């Protein structure tokens with residue numbers, strides 16, 4: 001019998017992560033560790049996954065997402081329990097830009113959850129994975145991190161930090177068997193974007209985005225744009241001269 | 251405020267849409283709101299039962315998690331927004347299936363309960379509510395009621411088929427049934443004349459789990475149609491590919507179903523399928539949900555939308571009434587590509603307002619052509635009312651109050667269970683609030 005895949009998800013209640021897990025489980029049972037801040041929200045996801053795949057196992061871990069020593073312990077334990085094939089760092093939160101401009105606390109929190117926290121988790125995982133010279137470490141950034149713009153630059157800056165961080169980690173681990181993957185979703189229909197969907201922003205289906213992410217991880221890509229068209233859109237946006245860019249209402 | 255339509259596309263009124271997603275926020279989204287609300291599943295109801303113009307719509311599609319499944323007994327607990335399609339696709343390969351599904355699987359568990367939907371196997375398995383073991387209902391005053399066939403049975407009977415008016419269903423436990431695989435042994439038999447139809451229906455009741463027939467509604471010279479019956483097949487071969495999905499890309503400026511297309515379509519459909527008549531083994535999705543692979547087919551009726559008229563007539567009066575209804579329709583020159591005639595089994599439904607009843611049911615679509623369509627419906631109503639039949643609220647956008655009250659004698663009993671914070675376009679039209 002094939003060995004069960006072992007997957008660690010940080011931000012286990014994220015809709016994108018949950019759909020990625022469903023895609024993985026469709027291939028066969030897995031052993032999953034879901035890390036989150038709220039047990040009941042993790043439990044809802046775990047119950048659903050367990051119905052979908054009764055042969056799988058799900059372990060739930062709650063943690064403080066900004067506490068370095070707690071994160072260190074959580075990750076050490078997760079790796080201590082056995083081989084880890086994939087880590088997916090998925091948590092994040094989309095703040096309202098104008099509210100960020102009005103409150104420095106909110107700014108700090110947005111950067112904390114979208115930049116500092118994923119970096120701390122990734123750094124702890126990188127250490128464990130490098131030690132074992134094995135595994136795939138995937139971080140969810142965002143197309144918003146490719147170029148700052150007025151409608152969401154605090155969030156975008158945090159995601160941009162994750163981009164630079166992932167590049168550096170890829171450089172550091174290039175000669176090892178550890179694969180570092182940066183995922184950049186475009187606007188996707190999840191609880192995070194509920195407010196956007198009311199404003200009639202066109203959102204991708206989370207099922208499709210998840211399928212593209214899992215496929216990209218399997219194929220060993222370094223950067224995954226999901227849906228893929230965002231690669232081209234962001235290429236163009238990144239290269240627009242600021243004289244033009246700054247006049248766009250985006 | 252966003253514009254929301256139901257499947258028939260007859261209106262697109264403003265609603266305050268609230269997406270239910272986070273279980274910890276359900277209470278604050280639903281309870282003690284200044285405006286009245288209504289649960290909304292996939293909006294697969296044709297008329298106004300899932301609409302609440304100028305009020306709140308609690309969209310349930312984010313409540314789409316499974317909660318528990320017992321592999322030994324086949325009992326499945328899920329949240330109310332789970333699609334019947336997702337249940338079928340996950341469980342059929344594991345040897346379990348929903349005992350009753352309607353002609354589309356793109357509906358939610360909550361919607362299937364609130365309309366107590368039926369399938370082609372009513373005579374064998376009853377309606378959806380017959381397989382529901384428990385429902386968790388949140389009332390807008392904050393009370394949570396768990397009900398089932400033997401626990402708070404009165405609440406259960408009000409909520410099954412209760413048109414969403416007794417509270418918001420948060421989760422339900424449903425009994426699945428064992429199946430060998432996704433295949434059905436199927437037989438299609440051409441028939442002409444209603445006596446022939448009733449014969450086939452009666453003959454098939456014992457040996458065939460699913461029966462339905464399509465009839466040519468455009469023909470004045472007597473009824474003719476195709477009777478289809480099927481039952482689970484022993485074939486277990488896994489099935490490899492799903493047919494591709496097509497989409498009706500735009501709403502055409504006028505209905506594509508009209509006097510010019512109606513007769514030729516029905517004629518061609520009859521003859522093409524007559525050629526294929528006989529026995530076959532088919533996948534359940536193809537047999538049960540033939541329209542699910544043509545997304546947005548409702549658009550073909552054009553921007554004015556369409557009605558579906560579905561009645562059930564007690565068996566004693568069934569023959570004459572169906573004959574008279576079909577004659578009226580053929581005379582009118584209106585009607586649809588898909589006219590469905592089916593007998594219901596001799597059993598009483600669980601719900602106080604459930605639609606199925608012993609007898610025979612006829613369903614067909616009509617493009618909305620204003621007054622002319624309304625006048626035809628008046629003539630059909632007279633026949634249904636005379637025969638002591640009733641219309642299906644899930645399909646209705648226009649029945650007169652009197653017909654609703656006479657068709658659903660348990661309405662007064664039902665009203666005691668209504669949730670005062672909930673209202674729909676249909677409830678305001680037919681009940682008054």
Ligand SMILES: Cc1cc2nc3c(=O)[nH]c(=O)nc-3n(C[C@H](O)[C@H](O)[C@H](O)COP(=O)(O)OP(=O)(O)OC[C@H]3O[C@@H](n4cnc5c(N)ncnc54)[C@H](O)[C@@H]3O)c2cc1C
Pocket residue numbers: 257288289290291292293294295296299300310330331351352353354356357358359360361362364365366367368369412413414415417418419420541644674
């Ligand atoms: C192609 C097609 C074929 C069909 N064939 C059949 C058939 O063969 N047999 C049949 O019986 N029906 C049939 N129908 C009708 C359809 O099955 C019903 O209208 C069904 O109830 C729609 O479910 P929904 O999830 O879309 O609910 P909606 O249409 O959104 O809502 C239906 C009702 O359920 C209520 N509701 C929804 N969710 C909840 C909840 N969580 N709590 C409380 N109330 C809730 C709503 O308030 C509303 O009153 C068909 C429809 C189509 C489009």
Ligand SMILES: NC(=O)c1ccc[n+]([C@@H]2O[C@H](COP(=O)([O-])OP(=O)(O)OC[C@H]3O[C@@H](n4cnc5c(N)ncnc54)[C@H](OP(=O)(O)O)[C@@H]3O)[C@@H](O)[C@H]2O)c1
Pocket residue numbers: 011012013014015016017036037038041065090091092093094113140141142143144184185186187188189190191192193
């Ligand atoms: N959806 C999009 O359009 C989109 C686009 C680009 C990038 N992304 C990124 O994709 C990732 C997944 O998002 P999603 O769309 O799946 O959204 P989601 O379903 O709302 O999930 C967000 C996740 O982040 C967690 N989280 C939020 N704030 C937190 C905090 N302060 N501390 C700890 N955990 C916190 C949430 O946990 P709780 O359940 O406990 O709240 C949840 O697990 C995020 O990194 C997001 O930035 C999304």
